[in-house]
Amino acid sequence: LDEQHSKQFRKRFLDMHFYEQGQFFLTLNHEQRLQLYQIMAPDEVGDMFDTLEDDQIDMSKILAEMDLKYASDVLNSMYDDNAADFLEHLDKSEVDRYLALMPRADANQLRGLLHYDTQTAGGLMTTDYVVMRQDLNVKEALDLLRKFAHTAETIYYLYVIDDDNDLVGTLSLRELFTHNEKAILSTIMTSNVISVFVDDDQEAVAQVFRDYQFVALPVVDHAHKLMGIVTVDDVIEVIDDEAQDDYSKLAGVDVDESKSTPLKAASSRLPWLITLLFLGMITATLIAHFEDLLSQASILAVFISLITGTAGNAGTQSLAVAVRRLSLTNNKPQHLWGLLLKELVTGLVIGLITGMTIMIVVGIWKHSFVLGAVIGLAMMAAITVANLAGSLIPMLMAKIGFDPAVASGPFISTLSDLTSVLIYFNIASLFMGFFKGM
Amino acid sequence: LDEQHSKQFRKRFLDMHFYEQGQFFLTLNHEQRLQLYQIMAPDEVGDMFDTLEDDQIDMSKILAEMDLKYASDVLNSMYDDNAADFLEHLDKSEVDRYLALMPRADANQLRGLLHYDTQTAGGLMTTDYVVMRQDLNVKEALDLLRKFAHTAETIYYLYVIDDDNDLVGTLSLRELFTHNEKAILSTIMTSNVISVFVDDDQEAVAQVFRDYQFVALPVVDHAHKLMGIVTVDDVIEVIDDEAQDDYSKLAGVDVDESKSTPLKAASSRLPWLITLLFLGMITATLIAHFEDLLSQASILAVFISLITGTAGNAGTQSLAVAVRRLSLTNNKPQHLWGLLLKELVTGLVIGLITGMTIMIVVGIWKHSFVLGAVIGLAMMAAITVANLAGSLIPMLMAKIGFDPAVASGPFISTLSDLTSVLIYFNIASLFMGFFKGM
Structure with a gap:
């Protein structure tokens, strides 16, 4: 690049907002970046880096392609909370090399910030005040x-x-x-x-x-x-x-996989799925336990997914409400018993209405209101239990110091599959005589 | 209150931050609020109201308990975006009464802000710049x-x-x-x-x-x-x-029900549950269609909830990733076919690994690798379809102008119950001869 072009570039670059400069920088290749370091001063590059996040750019690689003193000046000209965010990802030896070329006071301030956990006020703060x-x-x-x-x-x-x-x-x-x-x-x-x-x-x-x-x-x-x-x-x-974290946890997946390959996406989603698969196996074992009943009344199999599915949906709703409520009190559960009682009543009301709906529908469909009553009763009980579980489990997790959001929707629905099946077949067993041969 | 007390109260009140004043105000009853209006000037009350949200307080009632001129002065002393947020909830006649007592320019500015949709830049902006x-x-x-x-x-x-x-x-x-x-x-x-x-x-x-x-x-x-x-x-x-909106939609519930009664909570959760119940009925009808097969091979019933549950979990994961990806592009779907292909591959990989896991587990448990293979194959296909649905449906909704987040986790899992059952029983039918009497 000749001097004329460099001047033009400088002017156009500096006319951009820092954010736009940063987005432009992300599109450059190695050679183009080296040219940019020739044209722009370290503090100008630092202003631009202040707008970039540590997950957008591999700063170790970027700093390594600069002259050592230039890199140190870039870091020193940044706001020190942003510089510290980048330095977190570097090896200690790299950090020491860059800090060695800074004025001692600045280096010490940066070193101080690196001590704090990134998820705390110390990890967020700047000393440039x-x-x-x-x-x-x-x-x-x-x-x-x-x-x-x-x-x-x-x-x-x-x-x-x-x-x-x-x-x-x-x-x-x-x-x-x-x-x-x-x-x-x-x-x-x-x-x-x-x-x-x-x-x-x-x-x-x-x-x-x-x-x-x-x-x-x-x-x-x-x-x-x-x-x-x-x-x-x-x-x-x-x-x-x-x-984004709460949203991810509710779905049991890290939703920020926009740039990953299908293989990486699959390997990040599989652990939850396989874990829940084994929880689901317990449910399958339970059903197997009732196979005798099923072989005598195959009609019962028709409603398994309806009952487990509906209870799972209700449990997911109750879970989301509980997690949100906890996050408003900084995960310190308050009025535990009052809230559980409230959720019990909510679950009973939902279960009653849903159960009566399905009782009528099944009664008409299968011309048997006894069958309808069994399905309706099982659904009401399954929903009430799933509702309670969706509310109780995150509160218990918060109580023992875990993040309540870890109890995901998929976890609650898989767990409620188990309780729903247990409830369903036990209620159906009581009516065994009636079902035989249906 | 005598003058001495009023003075003390004023001092203590003004020493608080506006936010703390607002929180204090929310705890007062009607009589106490009337006393406060006696002691504090309208602009001091306005500063406090600037920190309150329109969903925390019934401003129509609060303004009505003030002297009309006092109420008008309070509104006029607030930042006009905040005043407009409160006025949105009042009847036109009430608004006119308060605005009539303001300087015409201020009244017109407020009236102007009331024209904008609250969800737009116009609804957020202030003219106090x-x-x-x-x-x-x-x-x-x-x-x-x-x-x-x-x-x-x-x-x-x-x-x-x-x-x-x-x-x-x-x-x-x-x-x-x-x-x-x-x-x-x-x-x-x-x-x-x-x-x-x-x-x-x-x-x-x-x-x-x-x-x-x-x-x-x-x-x-x-x-x-x-x-x-x-x-x-x-x-x-x-x-x-x-x-909060995205989180609510993923769970199919408005999570902000902290202050509502169990009855209100139930009535806000029921519409989704009942809608999905009828979608689930279609699945039940499908299973009923295969009752013959079930009565001959009751072992098949054992794995219904395992297959529908796992596919539902995978579909929920895929849904959350898709909705998040869409929200990053302002709900304008990009690279539709490329993303679907990627999700298809992800689904196949997840399905393959999950399917093989369950094949081995079932094969060992039931001493039958043919049964294991049927369950594994069905699970693989069900997961792949659920994954595609979780990704495709929000993108289609965005394409036709709907909010993709409306496709909730419960919706995707209930829908995938249907597809999973269809896949499962069709695959099982192919092995009919093998299953008879199992």
């Missing part, structure tokens, strides 16, 4: 903000500390704007500070953003020292990821 | 921002228009801070403006926020005139609502 002493006045604060404008992830919120470096207040730039230049920060700041702990789960952090409608939130350690801030863009990602 | 002419300089812009600081929903982004009122650029307060006071807005603004149309669906709006990591986004009409802005707090709600 604005902090000020409480005895400054508004004019001094505004002047300082101007200086921070190039490096901080947000300058719209500033965090006020006392002489012990304890977080004592927050102030928005909007509030600075509406106060006299002489006003002292400690007199105008919000002292009722909402913050999260560095080891709080990311879902709890997202909940605070939802409730308070904040754009940034301070993160403190357990001695209430300010450690960093979380910004809303990272929280949107968390909300998206958690939603 | 900052707009400036492109020939101002940075100092003039900062002075203007100061004035807007009390009323605008955000002052961190300002929107630049030309003499025709066309939106020509955006500027962040951060950018203003990093430029010389004399610089003219048109020379420093971002002219590559990302905006959404007023009738764009809220999901598309949320996608732009996710991609570009914006905190606010301008909304324009089709002549590119600026109509309003959407802020990130409203988008977080959209993302939450859409996620």
